[in-house]
Every structure is written in structure tokens, then in C-alpha cells.
Amino acid sequence: DTEVTQTPKHLVMGMTNKKSLKCEQHMGHRAMYWYKQKAKKPPELMFVYSYEKLSINESVPSRFSPECPNSSLLNLHLHALQPEDSALYLCASSHIAGDAYNEQFFGPGTRLTVL
Amino acid sequence: GENVEQHPSTLSVQEGDSAVIKCTYSDSASNYFPWYKQELGKGPQLIIDIRSNVGEKKDQRIAVTLNKTAKHFSLHITETQPEDSAVYFCAASIRSNDYKLSFGAGTTVTVRA
Numbered sequence: 001d002t003e004v005t006q007t008p009k010h011l012v013m014g015m016t017n018k019k020s021l022k023c024e025q026h027m028g029h030r031a032m033y034w035y036k037q038k039a040k041k042p043p044e045l046m047f048v049y050s051y052e053k054l055s056i057n058e059s060v061p062s063r064f065s066p067e068c069p070n071s072s073l074l075n076l077h078l079h080a081l082q083p084e085d086s087a088l089y090l091c092a093s094s095h096i097a098g099d100a101y102n103e104q105f106f107g108p109g110t111r112l113t114v115l
Numbered sequence: 116g117e118n119v120e121q122h123p124s125t126l127s128v129q130e131g132d133s134a135v136i137k138c139t140y141s142d143s144a145s146n147y148f149p150w151y152k153q154e155l156g157k158g159p160q161l162i163i164d165i166r167s168n169v170g171e172k173k174d175q176r177i178a179v180t181l182n183k184t185a186k187h188f189s190l191h192i193t194e195t196q197p198e199d200s201a202v203y204f205c206a207a208s209i210r211s212n213d214y215k216l217s218f219g220a221g222t223t224v225t226v227r228a
Contacts, residue, residue: 033214041221042218042221043218055214090158101166102149102215103147103149103161103164104216106160109157
């Protein structure tokens with residue numbers, strides 16, 4: 001299995017809702033990432049998990065809460081989002097950067113709309 | 116931090132012609148340079164990469180070249196086809212405990228039939 005899967009594909013939520021994005025990979029990768037991508041822009045790194053521990057938080061607002069329950073799963077919990085948080089949220093995975101080159105494989109993304 | 120510049124921002128080519136996208140990077144410690152293709156409504160797909168100990172790499176119609184002295188690398192697509200139409204991102208990374216990919220701004224490639 002050489003793919004990263006993400007659910008849901010699309011999500012519409014109000015500013016008071018709580019929702020979660022899910023990501024899964026079965027490539028044995030021990031680094032997993034969340035990115036945010038606005039239209040016609042490159043992905044922006046949000047969080048990195050290494051061996052199921054949060055290793056990088058790119059100063060992301062606390063209304064985004066990541067979780068890595070095990071080596072194959074990555075969640076992003078959303079609460080009290082703002083309309084400007086509407087974007088494509090991408091999950092990626094890779095081998096641990098220190099052991100190999102940083103070949104990151106991306107999932108198809110979740111298109112999030114905040115009303 | 117690493118700064119990657121990518122040109123052109125848009126590129127229109129006739130089917131069958133070649134397309135070239137160029138990127139420059141600022142940090143001489145960067146040693147890994149992937150290229151991603153993103154089709155509409157999809158996530159970025161790694162299409163080819165090159166490491167700093169290699170000057171050129173080919174995979175069928177796609178090739179990447181790296182000039183470490185000048186700190187630039189390029190993507191070459193030959194015999195372009197309509198399915199090559201997409202946004203292409205270059206990126207640079209340092210093999211270390213830093214997990215970050217520094218992306219270029221992207222090039223929208225349109226292949227005219």
C-alpha cells in the first residue's frame with residue numbers, strides 16, 4: 001500500500017462546530033504531517049509528528065488540535081474556526097528525516113469550508 | 116531559513132513541445148530537491164526528485180537537473196501531453212532532523228491540444 005488516505009473529502013462547518021479530519025497511511029512511515037493549502041499557493045506546514053510525538057508546531061492557532069493515536073493514523077481536531085481557515089488540508093507522511101531523504105507523500109486532502 | 120524561487124508562474128505549451136520550469140534555492144546545505152505535480156482537486160504527487168550528489172535524473176518524459184554551484188534546479192517535460200496540465204511545485208530540503216520542505220510558489224502548466 002503506497003498511498004495516504006484522508007477523510008472526509010469535503011467538509012462544511014459553522015464557526016461553533018467541532019469536527020475532525022482523519023488521515024491514514026500503511027507505508028511504515030514514522031513521520032506524519034498536516035499542511036494547509038490556499039488556492040494557487042504552495043502547501044504550508046502546520047504540524048509534524050515523529051514517532052507519534054509532536055515535533056513541530058508552526059505557531060498554529062489552538063483552534064487546530066492535532067492527534068496521532070498510532071503510527072498509521074493522524075487526526076486534526078477543529079473547533080471554533082474562522083472563515084479564513086477555509087482551505088485544502090493535506091496530510092503527508094515520510095520516513096524519519098534523519099534516516100532518509102525527506103520524500104513526503106501526500107494524501108488527496110480535505111476541502112474545508114467554514115461558514 | 117531556505118527560500119525557493121520558482122519561474123515561470125504560468126506556462127502554456129503546444130502539445131508535443133517541451134516545458135521547462137526553473138527553481139533557485141538559497142541554503143547551500145539543501146541536498147534534496149523533489150518536484151510535485153498537483154492536478155485540480157487532488158493532493159500533490161511526487162513525480163521526480165534529485166539528491167545533491169547527482170546532476171541529472173530522468174524518468175521517461177521527465178528529467179530534473181541540478182547545478183549545486185549556481186544553486187538552481189530545473190524540471191524538463193518532453194513531448195508534453197494534455198494530461199501534463201497541472202500545477203507543479205519544486206521544493207528543497209536538508210537531510211537532517213528538519214522535516215521541512217521549502218516549496219516554490221508553483222507553476223501552472225497548460226498543454227494546448
